[in-house]
Amino acid sequence: MIEGAGEGVLRTTLERNGPCSIRRPTAIGATGQTSPAPPSRTTSDANKAWLATVGWAADLVAWFQLLCLTGPLAGAEPKTLRWRLWHTPARVIRKSRRHVTRLLDGWPDTNTILTAYQRIAALT
Secondary structure, three states, X not given: OOOOOOHHHHHHHHHHHOHHHOOOOHHHOHHHHOOOOOOOOXXXXXXXXXHHHHHHHHHHHHHHHHHHOOHHHHHOOHHHXXXXXXXXXXXXXXXXXXXXXXXXXXXXXXXHHHHHHHHHHHHO
């Protein structure tokens, strides 16, 4: 037990949440780093929609890693991708009736992003 936290508070929290909420299956463990909190457990339709959305997002990330990334990011955890790729400072501008994405100068993973974009363009 943690001293000073009060045994009753910790025990009540564990009993209310149950032992199953502490462990996650390893197959979907990495998805928990990026997925939003699930809706309340009272409506099964909302749970089914949430589960489908999280599954699609995980599939999109897996396919993106497989087809577009090389090196250490090809097998990186979702948290690493979030901090290195998804949070890249960029600005979408309109120039000559085209949309252009401008990346921040000096961003460490700019070459990785450009290579991934070239691979996507080659696939389409």
